[in-house]
Amino acid sequence: MISIKNTKDKILELKNITKVFPGVKAVDDVSFEVNAGEVHALVGENGAGKSTLMKVMAGIHIPEKGNIIYNGEKVKFKNPLDAKKKGIILIHQELSLVPKMTVAENILLGSLPNKKGGRIDWKELHKKAEEAIEKLGCQFKPKDLVEDLTIAHQQMVEIARAISYDAKVVIFDEPTASLTQEEVEVLYKNIELLKEQGLGIIYISHKLNEIFEVSDKITVLRDGKLVDTLDTDKTDEPEITKKMIGRDIEDFFDSKKITEYGEEVIRVENLSRKDEFQNINFNIKKGEVLGLYGLLGAGRTEIAETIFGINKPDSGKIYFKGQEANINNSKKAVKLGIGLVPESRKEQGLVLGMSTLDNISLAKIPYAHNYGFIKNAEVKAIFNKYRDRLSISTTGPKQKVMNLSGGNQQKIVIGKWLCLNPDLIILDEPTRGIDVGSKAEIHNLIAELAETGMAVLVISSEIPEILAVSHRIITMHQGDQTDVFTDEEVTEEKLIKSITSHAKTEEMCKV
Known part of the structure; x- marks a missing residue:
C-alpha cells in the first residue's frame, strides 16, 4: 500500500x-x-x-x-x-x-x-x-x-x-x-x-x-x-x-503581416473522401496563410494527405496554379510544387537513424545527383543554408536526427521541403510538442514564407496558434466544413462556437 x-x-x-x-x-x-x-x-x-x-x-x-x-x-x-x-x-x-x-x-x-x-x-x-x-x-x-x-x-x-x-x-x-x-x-x-x-x-x-x-x-x-x-x-x-x-516573448514574436495576395495557387472544389471529409471548398493565393481549425477527428489531416497524393479523393477536384491536377501520388505532388510537414514528425517526417544532413536533403536528392552519384557539395550547401536560416541547433551534419530536440527535429522537416522552394507548403500541427521559443520561431517563419509569396496551409488544434498565423481560417467538425473567417472578423469565441454549435446540432438531431 x-x-x-x-x-x-x-x-x-x-x-x-x-x-x-x-x-x-x-x-x-x-x-x-x-x-x-x-x-x-x-x-x-x-x-x-x-x-x-x-x-x-x-x-x-x-x-x-x-x-x-x-x-x-x-x-x-x-x-x-x-x-x-x-x-x-x-x-x-x-x-x-x-x-x-x-x-x-x-x-x-x-x-x-x-x-x-x-x-x-x-x-x-x-x-x-x-x-x-x-x-x-x-x-x-x-x-x-x-x-x-x-x-x-x-x-x-x-x-x-x-x-x-x-x-x-x-x-x-x-x-x-x-x-x-x-x-x-x-x-x-x-x-x-x-x-x-x-x-x-x-x-x-x-x-x-x-x-x-x-x-x-x-x-x-x-x-x-x-x-x-x-x-x-x-x-x-x-x-x-x-x-x-x-x-520577453513579445520581443521575440512578430505577429503576422497582412500582405497583398498574388495569384491563386490551389483551389479544391467539393472534395470528398468516404468516412473522412465531405464537400470541402477553399482556395489559397500566393502570400496567404490559410488556417484549418478543428478538434481531433475533424478530417483536417486527411484533407492534407489527399492534397499531397497519399490518399485519393472519392469525388471533387483539385486545381493547382490554374490547372486541374490529378494528384494520385506524393511524387506528383512534389513535382507540382507541394510540400507536406506531417503531423507526426518522428513516424512520418524523419528517418531517425540517419544524420541531420541526410534528413534535410532527403527531398532534394532526386535533383542533386550526377549520373546516379549524389552531389555531396550541393547537399552540404543545403544543410549549411537551412541550418543557419532556421537556427537549427546541432553538433554538425553527421549528428543523428534522433538525438535532436523536438524543436530542432521539426526545423529539419521544414527545411527538407523549403530546399525545393515549393509553391504550397502544408504544415500539420507544426508546433506540437515543441517549446515556446521554437514555437515563436516557426510562427515567424510562416509569416516570412508568406511574405516571399508562398501559399501556406496550417492545420492546428491550438486556437492561439491558428489565430496568430492565419489570414483566413476554415473550421471543421467531423469531416464537415462549418465556417470561414477572415483575420479581421475572427475571434476565439467564434472559433469555439463554430465547432461546438455544430456538434450540439448533431446531438439534437439524434434525439
Whole structure:
C-alpha cells in the first residue's frame, strides 16, 4: 500500500547533477526536489535538459556528478529497475504497453505473480490489477484488451502500473500530447488522486496553461542549467516564458503581416473522401496563410494527405496554379510544387537513424545527383543554408536526427521541403510538442514564407496558434466544413462556437 505522507515530506532530491554526452553538457549542476502530495513541474525549451534530468531520476542515465537523495538516503540508480524498486516510475510520452495483452497483464508486466512450478497465478494477477484500477476509479476491467481502450484509458493503465509498483514518485512526460480535452480532464483528476494518496508528481509539458492548471511548483531549465524554482501561485506565464527563453516573448514574436495576395495557387472544389471529409471548398493565393481549425477527428489531416497524393479523393477536384491536377501520388505532388510537414514528425517526417544532413536533403536528392552519384557539395550547401536560416541547433551534419530536440527535429522537416522552394507548403500541427521559443520561431517563419509569396496551409488544434498565423481560417467538425473567417472578423469565441454549435446540432438531431 502507498503510505500517505505529510505534504512537506521530501521524497526525492537531486543535488548538483551533471550529465555529459559527446559534445554537449546536457545537465550542468542542477538541483531539484519533489515533496509528497505535490506536483512539481519541469519546464524549458527543447534542449534545456528536461528529458535528461528526468532520465537521471528514472535510472536511465547515470550522472557524472551529483547525488540522488531518496527519503533522506543517498542512492545510486544503475538502471531503471533500481529506480522502480524505490517507487520512482516514469510514464513516457509514447506509452509502453502491449496492445494484444490484457489490462491486468500490462499492469503487472515484469512482476507477474507465480504459483509453485513457475505458472502464472491468474487469480492473484487479476486481484492486484483490480486494486490498482479501483484506486483510479477506472471504468475498464482487468481482462479488457489494451488495444480496445482509448488513448486516455491506456494512459490510465500506465498510471495503474505505477500504483502496482507501490510508486512514491511518478514522472509524467508530455502526458497530454495525444489526448482530447475531455481526456485531459480525466488525467487531471487522476493526478489529483495520486496527490491525495501522498505521491510526488513530476510533470513535464511544453503547454504552460497545463503547468499552471496542475502544478504546485515550477522549475525552469535553460541550456542545461537551473534558472529558478517558483511557487506556481506566485508567478505567471509571461514570467515563466521569459525565464525559459531569456527574453520577453513579445520581443521575440512578430505577429503576422497582412500582405497583398498574388495569384491563386490551389483551389479544391467539393472534395470528398468516404468516412473522412465531405464537400470541402477553399482556395489559397500566393502570400496567404490559410488556417484549418478543428478538434481531433475533424478530417483536417486527411484533407492534407489527399492534397499531397497519399490518399485519393472519392469525388471533387483539385486545381493547382490554374490547372486541374490529378494528384494520385506524393511524387506528383512534389513535382507540382507541394510540400507536406506531417503531423507526426518522428513516424512520418524523419528517418531517425540517419544524420541531420541526410534528413534535410532527403527531398532534394532526386535533383542533386550526377549520373546516379549524389552531389555531396550541393547537399552540404543545403544543410549549411537551412541550418543557419532556421537556427537549427546541432553538433554538425553527421549528428543523428534522433538525438535532436523536438524543436530542432521539426526545423529539419521544414527545411527538407523549403530546399525545393515549393509553391504550397502544408504544415500539420507544426508546433506540437515543441517549446515556446521554437514555437515563436516557426510562427515567424510562416509569416516570412508568406511574405516571399508562398501559399501556406496550417492545420492546428491550438486556437492561439491558428489565430496568430492565419489570414483566413476554415473550421471543421467531423469531416464537415462549418465556417470561414477572415483575420479581421475572427475571434476565439467564434472559433469555439463554430465547432461546438455544430456538434450540439448533431446531438439534437439524434434525439
